[in-house]
Amino acid sequence: MRKRWLSIALAALICLSFPAMAWAEEEDGGELELYTDEAYYTRFAGQGISINVYNWGEYISDGSDDTLNVNRAFQDLTGIRVYYSTYATNEELYSKLRSGNANYDVIIPSDYMIGRMINESMLLPLDKDNIPNLQYMDETFLNPIYDPGDVYSVPYTWGYVGVIYNKTLIYDEEELGSWDILWNEKYLGNILMFSNSRDAFAIAQSRNGYSLNTTDPDELRDCLEDLKAQKSLVQAYVMDEIFDKMLGGEAALAPYYAGDALTMMDDNEDLGFFIPEEGTNIFADAMCIPKGSREKEAAEMYINFMLEPEVGAANIEYIGYGTPNAEAKELLDEEITGNPVAYPSEEELANTEAFAALPQNTSLLLDELWTELLSNDEQYNRILVPMIMLAAILLSIGINVQRHLRKNKRNYFS
Amino acid sequence: MTGVTKMKWYAKTYIGFIMAFLYLPILVLIVYSFNESKSRSYFTGFTLNWYKQLFTNDLIINSLMNTLVVALISSVVATIIGTAAAIGIMNMNKWLRAAVMNFTYLPIINPEIITGVSMMLLFGAFQTLFAWLGENTGVNIPFQFGYVTLVLAHITFNIPYVILNVMPKLRQMDKSIYEAALDLGCNEWQAFTKVVVPDIMPGITAGFLTSITMSLDDFIISYFVSGPTSQTLPITIFSMTRRKVSPEINALSTIIFVVVLAVLILVNINDARKEKLLRKKAGGGSRA
Numbered sequence: 138m139r140k141r142w143l144s145i146a147l148a149a150l151i152c153l154s155f156p157a158m159a160w161a162e163e164e165d166g167g168e169l170e171l172y173t174d175e176a177y178y179t180r181f182a183g184q185g186i187s188i189n190v191y192n193w194g195e196y197i198s199d200g201s202d203d204t205l206n207v208n209r210a211f212q213d214l215t216g217i218r219v220y221y222s223t224y225a226t227n228e229e230l231y232s233k234l235r236s237g238n239a240n241y242d243v244i245i246p247s248d249y250m251i252g253r254m255i256n257e258s259m260l261l262p263l264d265k266d267n268i269p270n271l272q273y274m275d276e277t278f279l280n281p282i283y284d285p286g287d288v289y290s291v292p293y294t295w296g297y298v299g300v301i302y303n304k305t306l307i308y309d310e311e312e313l314g315s316w317d318i319l320w321n322e323k324y325l326g327n328i329l330m331f332s333n334s335r336d337a338f339a340i341a342q343s344r345n346g347y348s349l350n351t352t353d354p355d356e357l358r359d360c361l362e363d364l365k366a367q368k369s370l371v372q373a374y375v376m377d378e379i380f381d382k383m384l385g386g387e388a389a390l391a392p393y394y395a396g397d398a399l400t401m402m403d404d405n406e407d408l409g410f411f412i413p414e415e416g417t418n419i420f421a422d423a424m425c426i427p428k429g430s431r432e433k434e435a436a437e438m439y440i441n442f443m444l445e446p447e448v449g450a451a452n453i454e455y456i457g458y459g460t461p462n463a464e465a466k467e468l469l470d471e472e473i474t475g476n477p478v479a480y481p482s483e484e485e486l487a488n489t490e491a492f493a494a495l496p497q498n499t500s501l502l503l504d505e506l507w508t509e510l511l512s513n514d515e516q517y518n519r520i521l522v523p524m525i526m527l528a529a530i531l532l533s534i535g536i537n538v539q540r541h542l543r544k545n546k547r548n549y550f551s
Numbered sequence: 552m553t554g555v556t557k558m559k560w561y562a563k564t565y566i567g568f569i570m571a572f573l574y575l576p577i578l579v580l581i582v583y584s585f586n587e588s589k590s591r592s593y594f595t596g597f598t599l600n601w602y603k604q605l606f607t608n609d610l611i612i613n614s615l616m617n618t619l620v621v622a623l624i625s626s627v628v629a630t631i632i633g634t635a636a637a638i639g640i641m642n643m644n645k646w647l648r649a650a651v652m653n654f655t656y657l658p659i660i661n662p663e664i665i666t667g668v669s670m671m672l673l674f675g676a677f678q679t680l681f682a683w684l685g686e687n688t689g690v691n692i693p694f695q696f697g698y699v700t701l702v703l704a705h706i707t708f709n710i711p712y713v714i715l716n717v718m719p720k721l722r723q724m725d726k727s728i729y730e731a732a733l734d735l736g737c738n739e740w741q742a743f744t745k746v747v748v749p750d751i752m753p754g755i756t757a758g759f760l761t762s763i764t765m766s767l768d769d770f771i772i773s774y775f776v777s778g779p780t781s782q783t784l785p786i787t788i789f790s791m792t793r794r795k796v797s798p799e800i801n802a803l804s805t806i807i808f809v810v811v812l813a814v815l816i817l818v819n820i821n822d823a824r825k826e827k828l829l830r831k832k833a834g835g836g837s838r839a
Contacts, residue, residue, distance in 0.1 A: 189779030194790030195797065201604040209609065221610060222782040223790035238675050238696045239778045377795050385592035397794070404588055456794075 169210055170447055172464070173269050178442070181435055182216030188242040188435045191230065193422070194223040196245070196294075198448075198455040205451035211442050217435050226333075234259060240429045242436035248421050249335070251290050252283035252494030260289040261426045267437035270444035278461035281421060282493055290423035291440055292461035294396075294453070297419040297489055298336065299412045299478075301379075301398045303405075306389035316344040316413045319390060320363075325370050329382060329391035332374035334507035335492065337364060339418045340392055343490075349418055350493045354502060361506045368510065383408060394420075396458035399478050410478050416488030421461070577808060584801035601802040608799055614787040615803065618767060621698070621783065625705035626762035632706070633713025633762075634755055638747075640714070641721045652718075655711045663708075667775035670704045674776060696778030704776045705766045712765060713758035720754030 171178070190208070200206030208219045224230050227250040233239055234254075246254065254260050265271060271291065284290045302313065306327060312318045319328055319340065331337045339349045341360035351357065372388055380397070382388045384405050398410045424440045426433055442448055449465030459479060460466050466474055473479055495503065587596035605611060640651050658666060674696065681694045724747070732742040748755075770785040777783060788800055 191779065193793055194787070195794040199610060200607050201799075202600075206607075206609070220780040222777075222779055223610065223787060225790045225793045236671060236675065238671065238678060240695070241779055377792050380589075380795050381591045384590045387592075404590060 169205070169214075169445075171214075172273070172445055173441060175214075177269070178215045178438065181438070184216070185218075186216075186432055186435050187218035187220060188432050188439060189220045189222070189240060190243045190439065191222055191224060191233070191241045192243075192245045194225060196223075196422075196456055197221075198451040204455055205448065207443070207448055207452060210448070211439060214442075215435075215438060217432075217438070219439070234427055234429075237429070240431055241427055242430040242432050243424055243439050244427055245293050245422050245424050247492070248281065248283040248423070249492035249494050251423055251425060252492075254425070254427070255284060255289055256494055259428055261428055261430060261433060262288050263291065263426065263440070264433075264437060267434060268441045268444065270441045270446075273444060273446055273462055273464035275461050275463040275466070278421065281423075282491055283421075284423070290425045291444065292421050292423045293443065294456060294458040295419065295421040295461055296394045296396045296458045297412070297481075297486065298339070298392055298417045299395055299398065299410050300390060300392050301383055301401060302390050302409050302411070303383065303386055303388070304407050304409050306386070313409075313411050314414055316340055316415055319392065320344075320367050320370070322370060324389050326372050327389035328367075328371050329379055329388045330367070330371050330374050331392060332376050334503050336392075336418070337374070337507070337510075338503060339492070343413065343416045343418070346415065349490045350495065352496060352499045357499075357502060357506060361510060364510050374511070394458070395478055395481075396456060399476065400457050402478070412481060412485050414488070416490060419486060419489035419491050421491070422458075577804075580801050581805045581808070584798060584805045586798060589795060589798060601798040602806075605799040605802045605806075608797075610782075610787060611784070611799055611803060614782050614784040617698075617701075617781050618784040621701050621705055621773075621781075622763050622766035625702050625709055625766050626759055628702075629706045629709035629762050630713050630755060630759045633710045633758055634717050634751075636710065637714045637717035637721055641718070655714050658708055658711050659715075663769075663771040666708060667704075667772040670700075670707070670772065671775040674700045674703075696776065697781045698778075700776045700778065701773060701781050701783070704772050705769065708769070708772060709762035709765060712761040713755075716758035716761060717751055717754040720751040724750050 198204045198207050200209065208221050211217070212219055224233070227247050230244060230246055231250060231254070234241070234244070251260070265287075268291065274292070278292045278295060279287055281287075281290075281292070300313075300316075300318070302318075306324075307313065308323055312321060318324070319330075331340070338357070338360050341363040342349050342351060342356070345356070345359060345363065347353075347356045347360070373382075375382065379391050379393050380401060383391055383401050386405075386407070395410070398408075402408045402410065424443060426436045426440075430436055443452070444462060446462060446464035446468055449460055449462040450468040453460040453462075453465060453469060454473075457479075460469070477485075582594070583591055584601055585597050585599070586594050587598045587600070640648055640655075643651065674694075678694055678696075681692045685691045728750070729742055729746055732746040733739070737745060768785070769783075770789065773783045774786055774789075777786060784803075788796060791797060791800070
């Protein structure tokens with residue numbers, strides 16, 4: 138009986154979602170003005186081709202709030218089925234590709250990961266004749282250090298790291314403008330930090346004037362000492378929780394990505410943002426085709442579609458990061474393009490540096506130092522773990538012996 | 552008298568605390584599914600917008616579908632295999648039974664990540680093998696990471712739960728009932744379906760429900776064995792953490808919670824009614 142009820146409920150749940158999907162089907166993104174002619178897009182129609190796209194979570198315009206549903210628009214236009222899946226970190230993407238079990242056609246890693254993938258020849262060179270919309274790209278974003286000559290990648294978004302602050306919790310406006318404020322003891326317990334090694338070390342590296350791509354172990358050790366000194370001031374090492382903490386006024390200062398800072402500033406007027414004078418990290422996420430792609434031409438068509446100015450503009454409006462697509466930028470609201478946080482002047486960005494792929498021993502060292510930073514309460518750590526293990530083993534032996542004895546006793550009586 | 556009321560007071564607070572621990576998080580989740588802004592700390596206004604958006608979000612809906620389909624298929628198959636296995640194990644001799652039961656426990660005790668990685672490696676090996684077969688013998692077996700690997704992995708980790716739920720019921724069962732059925736003219740299959748299965752049904756149901764729950768919940772193993780076409784809901788939610796987990800997830804969780812709650816209430820009402828009926832039939836007799 139119970140089982141029948143459950144299956145009815147599950148069936149109801151499934152049925153419930155079908156009409157909703159059908160209803161969603163009707164709502165289309167409206168008419169799309171294409172810059173590449175339609176014949177280009179329709180040449181694979183009706184051949185039953187599908188491509189697998191692997192992107193960051195929440196990193197594409199998905200049709201919410203009457204925005205453009207990019208994947209569906211592409212499907213409707215080209216007849217190519219898009220299987221879309223998402224990941225949360227570059228490393229996740231890397232290991233998924235490295236295991237060699239899945240065939241993806243389009244991936245969107247960040248700069249340093251692209252560099253690493255090129256070094257390990259995991260990407261396919263792009264056929265630029267198949268991507269005519271490349272002509273709309275802003276030239277400053279072409280020929281980046283992670284992919285000289287734009288052989289393997291086409292930029293999708295760009296952004297940089299700055300400091301978000303809560304005006305009501307800042308004691309002295311003069312102190313703003315430098316990374317030093319994150320080491321200021323007045324803000325004890327009011328500072329948030331990145332919980333990923335590369336971004337966190339980049340802050341210490343910029344502050345000390347080192348390259349963000351340094352391979353010098355001494356410089357990295359210096360940075361670790363800096364971060365250790367800062368640790369007592371830090372409230373928490375977080376990523377997306379920064380949104381809630383900053384919006385709720387739970388912290389005064391947090392380094393984060395400019396695009397996300399904009400989103401936060403929209404929701405809370407007390408928040409401000411500055412680009413540290415010592416310099417900071419500028420980053421880009423770019424579209425690539427990994428080795429093992431089965432439908433390379435369709436994948437290039439997808440990349441071209443993402444470069445369609447209207448599609449690019451819709452994506453950027455959804456994501457909030459900067460666009461490297463000049464024509465798409467034209468289509469954006471002036472409120473966005475005129476905003477100094479979203480599109481700072483060239484002088485402000487003069488000091489920025491992009492991440493490059495690190496040699497393996499450096500990235501290993503970085504991981505090691507990062508672990509050391511997060512767990513520098515060594516004095517109890519070393520004894521505690523073996524003690525717990527010993528206790529667990531003794532406990533399990535005890536339980537088993539007791540059970541055995543009890544069983545024997547029971548058998549004796551029966 | 553005072554002692555009794557005191558106990559009651561303590562007991563009530565205790566129950567209250569337990570309920571709060573269990574349901575406060577869900578309550579917060581539900582409240583924020585109606586929040587106008589994306590914030591998880593400020594409540595700025597009431598909206599049903601996230602519910603509307605949820606149904607237009609292809610990624611979330613597709614992931615939900617994948618999760619439900621995989622959970623249903625895998626738990627049905629696991630229930631069948633697990634029940635059959637439990638009956639087989641029951642009829643083994645003492646030593647063999649102990650050995651097999653230990654093997655059954657192993658996947659549960661084993662950290663999920665090890666199961667996940669080993670599955671991934673196994674399927675990877677299959678992939679290479681099938682590719683080699685295709686090249687050298689012309690036998691083409693398409694094998695990719697996706698639904699198939701996901702369902703296989705879920706069946707595998709669900710089977711032990713079914714066995715462990717069915718075993719105790721089998722142990723409780725009186726073997727002579729089965730023998731009596733045979734004496735009274737059932738053939739072996741009839742005796743099995745008409746006597747044994749109804750008797751162990753609660754165990755089978757419990758195993759099935761545990762399997763579904765485990766399967767819906769699973770993140771780690773699915774993470775390793777899913778492919779580009781079969782992302783499940785937990786993976787989708789996890790991938791949102793770089794930017795921000797959307798309140799659409801709150802809306803979806805609220806819907807799932809309400810559906811499950813409704814089912815439980817219906818089941819309980821139904822049970823209560825049946826019990827009442829039984830009691831009436833027995834005339835307030837001893838069985839109730």
